[in-house]
Amino acid sequence: MQLTTASQIISFAKELEDKAAKLYQELAARYPEAKEVFLSFAKENKKNEIVVQRTYNEVVTDAIETGFSFEGLEADPYMIDVDLAQNVPLSSAVRKAEEIEERIQNFYTTAAEMSKGLLADIPRTFERIAKKRTERKGKLTSL
């Protein structure tokens, strides 16, 4: 699926955050030893959703290239599968989470690069959220 418009990008970003939040909530329920970390991630995902939406709503104008900035951005490489098999060990769950984080980070990085034609607030927000993913991956590795 191609993502072309700013509206699509924002919806896709929110969908990624929402799915990731659900995954972390499930992980928190399954692995009490890492509950705190997973819940903090889920909370941050929800916050990211709000930040992305707010940034867009506050800077969108009809005068910028909202319809044309993301031409050619394919969604498929960034789609995430959050289904988790039953009874997998924590280490496997963490590996899956790392993989998901990698995809989400790549999405934000690419979208930030492509949205330079939009008001700078949008790429800045994407870059900031992508950067947070690096910290998150570090925390996952340490589990």
Add this chain to the structure above:
Amino acid sequence: MAILEEPIKEVMVLKNYVGGEWVQSKGELQDIVNPATARVIAKVPYSTREEVDEAVQAAKQAYPEWARTTPLGRVRHLFRFKELLEENFEEISRIQTMEHGKTIDESRGETRRGIENVEVATGIPTLMMGYNLEDIASGIDEYLIRQPLGVFSCIAPFNFPFMIPLWFVPYALATGNCMIVKPSSRCPITQARVIELVDEAGFPPGIWNVVHGSGSMISSALMEHPDIEGITFVGSTAVAKEIYRECGQFGKRVIAQGGAKNFMVIMPDADLKNTIPALMTSFYGNTGQRCLSGANAVVVGEEDAFYKQFKEAFVGAASRIKAGYGLDESVQMGPMQSKKAKERVLGYIEKGIKEGAKIILDGRKAKIAGNYPETCFLAATVFEDVTLDMTIAKDEIFGPVGNIMRAKDLDEAIEMIHTNPYGNEASIFTSSGKSAREFQHRVNCGNIGINVGIAAPMAFFPFSGMKDSFFGILHGQGQEAIRFFTESKVVIQRWW
């Protein structure tokens, strides 16, 4: 991706809002059709002259108390209104898409631009301040105070049904005046929703009134009305000229914004990678139905290779524009606002072909994403070999049609711009500061874009315009709007 949910579920029957009450007009009802789906979504009344007068009387009655309300007291209503607009941001945007046809990104952009005017107007306690000088002569002081005038009216166009009334109303109210808004009879639903929020925000009755109906009847009733102090209008040049003339005759203040034919000058040193998306927004955004749309792309330079490179990139991008229902997030261009508007554009395309322009992208038969009737849809059209004497190069087409022209140098490009009677916007795309500076200085247009395809002034700057694109002295938005809606009273005082 799925279609976003439509906020209008059943046919609405719109009412006037007069003196803080919802009033059913005695006038006949006209259908409002969603141009993408061809379904009737509302019925708008064509109010009578008597109903216009009732609104003016309600506003006149409310005025003295409102004018004496402190500026802080007045803007507190605007703060509440602004919060309600934010809370209902998405719904308001989707209504615009449903009644106008524009894409959801464009509607949200319009909503934001409108809200920004409310935000700026909340600064009235400082923006409205006068000035003073002690001792203009020994022992004598002089100062200027700004005072409201009374009842104003805003006659709004169809192409920005939310934003354009907000170029004026927040400033009029914040400075202590009362307002009568006449929404576009083609796109009145957004303003009907706005006035529900006005009601919820608790503005005193009679401060902000809405009367629906026919543009010509209501405009003349307002212009002839002795209790109306001034009119703001955005629409075609022919009507803007008429309104300017009549307001002069009846001694009223006026801001009358007319049509446009905007030139986009592409220098050989332009960064095409970034220029093309900007031009797509300029030429085809809002389906070309805006007074800041690009119309004539003038490619500068005698080098054929650059011209060819530009043409291919422009046509390639235009041919990929996805047309469809604006509530589909993947859609880049919605339908024309009406069947009549589409037919008008088709007429211009025919004329272009007949007068010898070469059609290199034919948008007459649109490929529509989704299962929607063709009634109002067009795809992007591009002409080349267009000369200045052709109708398509001179007239405002108000649709998704772009002309590619050539000029040997910047001087010739500027001369081409100046052959046109309009002066709304002109843009230059270049990496040379010298060319940009020259362009900004010499071009007689009110809004200049430098590597910007839609030079739409922010709320704290005036929405400028020159020549046949603007009739009046002060413009909408920002400080000029505050000057328009106030009288400057000078006081000279001494005390024995």
